[in-house]
Amino acid sequence: xxxxxxxxxxxxxxxxxxxxxxxYMSTEGQEKLESIRxxxxxxKIKRILIIGHAYNYFASxxxxxxxxSRFFSNVEKNQDSTEKICVLYEIDEFNSYYNNLQDNxxxxxxxxxxxxxxxxxxxxxxxxxDAKVDPSQIWGxxxxxxxxxxVNSHHFLNLQYGSEKIMGSKSYINAxxxxxxxxxxxxxxxxxxSNKEEEIRQLIFEIKFYTQDWENHTQNLINFLGNDIDxxxxxxxxxxxxxxxxxxxxxxxxxxxxxxxxxxxxxxxGPIRIxxxxxxxxxxxxxxxxxxxxxxxxxxxxxxxxGKIILLNNSRNxxxxxxxxxxxxxxxxxxxxxxxxxIFEIIVLQYLILQxxxxxxxxx
Amino acid sequence: MADSNAKEIEYSHKLILxxxxxYPASLRLCVDNYFSxxxxxxxxxxxxLLKTSKISRILFIGNDFNYFGSLVASHNLITSSILxxxxxxxxxxxxxxxxxxxxxxxxxGTLYILIxxxxxxxxxxxxxxxLRLIKINKNSIWLVTNSPNSxxxxxxxxxxxxxxxxxxxxxxxxxxxxxxxxxxxxxxILDRNPLSDGNLSKVNDVLEVMVHRLSYYQExxxxxxxFFGKDFRFLYFIFKGVSKSTAYNSxxxxxxxxxxxxxxxxxxQILPRSFEVSDKNIRCFFLVNNEQAxxxxxxxxxxxxxTDQLGRMILISxxxxxxxxxxxxxxxxxxxxxxxxxxxxxxxxxxxxxxxLVEQGKNTGIIIS
Numbered sequence: 001x002x003x004x005x006x007x008x009x010x011x012x013x014x015x016x017x018x019x020x021x022x023x024y025m026s027t028e029g030q031e032k033l034e035s036i037r038x039x040x041x042x043x044k045i046k047r048i049l050i051i052g053h054a055y056n057y058f059a060s061x062x063x064x065x066x067x068x069s070r071f072f073s074n075v076e077k078n079q080d081s082t083e084k085i086c087v088l089y090e091i092d093e094f095n096s097y098y099n100n101l102q103d104n105x106x107x108x109x110x111x112x113x114x115x116x117x118x119x120x121x122x123x124x125x126x127x128x129x130d131a132k133v134d135p136s137q138i139w140g141x142x143x144x145x146x147x148x149x150x151v152n153s154h155h156f157l158n159l160q161y162g163s164e165k166i167m168g169s170k171s172y173i174n175a176x177x178x179x180x181x182x183x184x185x186x187x188x189x190x191x192x193x194s195n196k197e198e199e200i201r202q203l204i205f206e207i208k209f210y211t212q213d214w215e216n217h218t219q220n221l222i223n224f225l226g227n228d229i230d231x232x233x234x235x236x237x238x239x240x241x242x243x244x245x246x247x248x249x250x251x252x253x254x255x256x257x258x259x260x261x262x263x264x265x266x267x268x269x270g271p272i273r274i275x276x277x278x279x280x281x282x283x284x285x286x287x288x289x290x291x292x293x294x295x296x297x298x299x300x301x302x303x304x305x306x307g308k309i310i311l312l313n314n315s316r317n318x319x320x321x322x323x324x325x326x327x328x329x330x331x332x333x334x335x336x337x338x339x340x341x342x343i344f345e346i347i348v349l350q351y352l353i354l355q356x357x358x359x360x361x362x363x364x
Numbered sequence: 365m366a367d368s369n370a371k372e373i374e375y376s377h378k379l380i381l382x383x384x385x386x387y388p389a390s391l392r393l394c395v396d397n398y399f400s401x402x403x404x405x406x407x408x409x410x411x412x413l414l415k416t417s418k419i420s421r422i423l424f425i426g427n428d429f430n431y432f433g434s435l436v437a438s439h440n441l442i443t444s445s446i447l448x449x450x451x452x453x454x455x456x457x458x459x460x461x462x463x464x465x466x467x468x469x470x471x472x473g474t475l476y477i478l479i480x481x482x483x484x485x486x487x488x489x490x491x492x493x494x495l496r497l498i499k500i501n502k503n504s505i506w507l508v509t510n511s512p513n514s515x516x517x518x519x520x521x522x523x524x525x526x527x528x529x530x531x532x533x534x535x536x537x538x539x540x541x542x543x544x545x546x547x548x549x550x551x552x553i554l555d556r557n558p559l560s561d562g563n564l565s566k567v568n569d570v571l572e573v574m575v576h577r578l579s580y581y582q583e584x585x586x587x588x589x590x591f592f593g594k595d596f597r598f599l600y601f602i603f604k605g606v607s608k609s610t611a612y613n614s615x616x617x618x619x620x621x622x623x624x625x626x627x628x629x630x631x632x633q634i635l636p637r638s639f640e641v642s643d644k645n646i647r648c649f650f651l652v653n654n655e656q657a658x659x660x661x662x663x664x665x666x667x668x669x670x671t672d673q674l675g676r677m678i679l680i681s682x683x684x685x686x687x688x689x690x691x692x693x694x695x696x697x698x699x700x701x702x703x704x705x706x707x708x709x710x711x712x713x714x715x716x717x718x719x720x721l722v723e724q725g726k727n728t729g730i731i732i733s
Contacts, residue, residue, distance in 0.1 A: 046420065047452050054633055068454065069464040083473075085421055085452045092632025096656055097605055099445040106450065120632075231598075231625050238464055249633070258598045258646075260615075260627045265459025269428040270534075270620030289463045 001166075001254070003363040006354055009169040012162075013347065014208040016170050020160040020177060021200055024192060033181055033191040036139075036155055040084070040186045044106055048084055048186060050179075051124055052112035053091045054249065055168035056141075059175035060088050060112060061242040062339050063183035084186055091120045094127075101131035110139045112179070114159065114171040116147030125152050141178060143171065157182065166254075169350060172246060173343050180339045203335050207347050210333075217331070217348070218355045221310055224329040225280050227359060233281035234261040235297070239338050240286035243345040247282070247353070254363075255356045264297050272300055279307030282349070286341030288315055295321065302327035312348060314341050375533065375621070377726040377733045383532040384718050385582075388574045390537040391711065394527040394544055395567055404559045407552055410522060413503060414449070414553065419475045422453040422553065424546070425461045425491065426479030429535035430508070432613040433542035434479055437550035439606040440707045443655070448555035458487045466491060470498050476505045477549065481526070481538050483509035483516050492519050508545050510538060524549065533621060536718065539613055540711045547707040566704050573702050574715065584699055585719035588678055589727050591697045592647050592720075599626040600648035602634055602670065606706060607651035610713040614649070617718070622725050635666060647676050649717065653709040654683040664689040671695040678720070680713050 023029045039045070048067060050060040067086035089098060091111075109128055113121045125148065128138055140153030143161055150156050157178055161170040177200070181191040192200070210217060225232070232251065234244035241263055248261035262271060264283075279301065285294055295318075301307040302325055310329045311322045314336055322328040335344045357363045397403065422441075424434035434455040441453050456465060458480075467474070476495060480488040495505055496519060503521035511517065512525040526541040551558035599618055601611035611628035618626035631652070650667060652660075663686050671677050671693060679698045681687060687698040701712040725731040 046450075057633075065464055085454070087452055087454065090630055090632050092630065093605070096660065097439065097443050099443050100441075100447060102446060103450065237460065241460075248627075258625055258627075260619075260625065263457055263460060265457045266428060266431075266616070268459075270616050273620045274623050274625075290459075293459060293463075 001357075001363045003354070003358050005165045006169070006363060009165050010214075010347070010350055010354065011211055013170055013173060014204050014211060016161055016174065017177070017200075017204045017207070017343075019162075020174050021192075021197070021204070023158070023160050024178075024181060025197065030191075032155065032157055033185045036157075036182060037185040037188055037191070039136075039155070040108075041188060045108060046084060046106040048086045048108050048110065049089065050086065050110045050112060051089045051091050051094045053118070053120065055172040055246050056112040056114065056175055057088065057090050058242040058245045058249075059172055059179055061245075062176050062239050062342065063179045063186075064088050065239045066180065066183040066339055067186065086183075091124055095120060095123045098127075101128070101133065104131075104133055104137065108137050108139060109133065110141060110182070111149055111153070112141040112175060113147075113149055114143055114161075114167065114175075116140060116142030116144050116149030122148050125149065141175065141182070166250075168246070168250070173346060176242065176343050176346075177340070183339075199335075199337055199340060203340055203343060206334060206344060210344075210347060214351045215355075218351045221329065221331070221348075221352050222355060222359070224308065224310060229280050230257060231280075232257060232259040233267070233279070234259060234284065235264055235267050235281055236261070236284040236286075237264045237294075238287055238289065240284045240342055240345060243284050243286075243342045243349065244282075246346060247349040250350070251353050251356075254353050255360065256362060257356070264293060268293075268297060268300070272297075272305075275301050275305040275307040277306040279305065280310075281307070282310045282312060284345050285311070285313040285315060285318060286345065287338035288317075291315065291318055294318065298322070298325070298328065312345055314344075375731045377722060377731050379532050380722045380725075380731065381582075381719075383536065384715065384722065385578060387537055387540055387715055388571055388578065390528055390531075391540055391544060391574075392571055393529070394541040395571065397525070397527050398545070398548060399559055399564050399567075406522070407548075407557075407559055410552060411555065414555070417475075417504075418473050419449065419504070420451050420473040422451055422475045422477065423461070423465070424453070424455040424477045424479065425458055425488075426508075427458040427485065427487070428616055429539040429613050430479035430481065430542060431455060431457045432609045432616075433539055433546050434477070435609040435612070436543045436606055436707050436710060437477075437546040439608070440547060440550040441553065443706075444554050446554075448553075451553075458485075458491070462487045462491055466494055467498060467500075470500065472501060472504070474500075474504065476500070477508065478505065478520070479508040479542060479546070480516075481510045481528075481535065483507060483511040483514035489516055492516050506549075508542060508549070510541075533617070535613075536617075536714075539714060543609065543710055544708065547705070550707070567708075570703050570705060570708055570711075574712065577701065578715075581699070581716050581719050585716070585723040588697055588699070588720045589723040591678075592676060592724065594728055595644065596647045597625060597645045598647070599624055600634070600646065600674070601626060601628045602631055602648055602650045603628060604631045604652040605655055606710060607653060607713060610651055610710040610717065611649075613710075613714060614717050614721075617721065622721055622730050624730075631666060634670065644675070646674055647678075648674050649678045649680065651713050652679075652681050652683060652686070653703070653706055654681070654686075655706040655709075657683045657685065660686075667696060668693060680716050682709060682712070
């Protein structure tokens, strides 16, 4: 793998996101999202089934949390105006085991795939078509409208990421943003109302700003972790769990270092016993929900067991607690929307992965 | 798994092993209770209630092994081709549910199935309080627990005890019995009759095989420990289908008790990446049962690809064709079992894995011999 090629992928992310925004603010893009919104007004639609693979599956956690936390309306007003349930399937599991193929009039099947032509995506689509599922209930998210997924999708939404050297480096980010917009459309909201446009532009600006000084930021993270780490934990909750899972997968693949992604709740029930003074983790917090449990976790790791945490978060309160703890390195960002925060989180973590790989001679 | 609130405990090999050897007896107690007249009557009552209810969403909520056990019920529902009523279902880890999903207003179309060994855990108590506060019908709150007389149990419409008398390592016997109880519940939801005489016969077969093969698995675990060697630090639990439940539970057990870094990963996730983390420190388990085996002729080549990259693998399966097709791969150590009920295969997988881990723990000095 060539360092410069991967770096080029990462450096172009702000531009790719701007192009994405431009497209979905255009008449064509808006019409696509409005069309989804209109279809989902049909009260018979009760279930949104999202099927994806690897990073697309992880990105689907955004609409999963967004749609299923329908009573949780701190972040977005009127979020409880829908009764649509979101269910996620990894494509291999869907193809092998999903058998509820009768009486599916209440379900929308959304396939998410960067290219849309893989054998598994074809098998999944064929499974539905063979079962005579109404084609209007099959939607696709991909970058290629002419792909097998594209031509078989009633609604096709383009990821608009162009090309990428490392699978998922750009398409994962656009998938998060697009799936969030789809989630908003499903609950009958204007996908990009003016304040959302402002939020997204602010996010892109923050990414651009980070990109200008990525080496310095990343080196600070590496200095804290140490050069000789042979394992790393990624802990998170809510929508940011997507960042933990995606980073864990890429970290293993690119740095050849063992790592595990777990929810905070799972980690507190047993695995915390593995923490000692050599323990290192990245704690990714993208919302202000139940910071008491997060603080409990931080105390157990850093005070009781002397482990170290990189605290990647968007909470002023949490950051200030962390700054007074020598076992915590705080990285605070300003993207407050918990469904958009995973985009900034993955940017920071992708640079970290790349630099560690370079330091270890795994990229040239 | 080890209780995170407990002080560091020195578990002995003998203590843990005796506990594992007692798993079939523990499960037998649970089975005998459920196939009694009282539970048959209760199940019929619930079936009648479900037919007239407005349930359109079923939520399974629990922490660690309870959550992993719920994945068995979810899987059983996924694989059913016919649903008696239109409903969807989700499984949630209890913290995630409490933080993001717990309703703030009446939601009478949802059935909440809470799973908690003590029935008294902090978050389960808070969840039950919130459900009562928003006036959720008591019959829409079910509790799977080992403490059927707890104060929380009294606030739930239906209680499903797990009948575990005692366990050395937290959540081990409970995991198995919880799987069994959640299997029964998922069958009940599917309007089947899990407590029929025919099913009793199948469950008895499962238990008999387990008892009969226990000493064989114990002997095998010694060989597996030799096959694995002592020089590994990382374990992958690769799974497909319902084995997800065992894989996740085994990871928790490794991290909390044996202090071995471990990760659960689906076959679908591991393959395209071809696992770039490949060094001599890694070993893996592959867990897959024979469900839908006829459409999985690709599995032998998948396994060969993984062992080419990762090295030594323990395959635990009741898919005899798969095992036989891999007999010439020296990097695969296969362990077969027999189980006719796909939802109960994680119990076999877990039993075998725990025997292996306790042997490994003794060899590496993690637990005292």
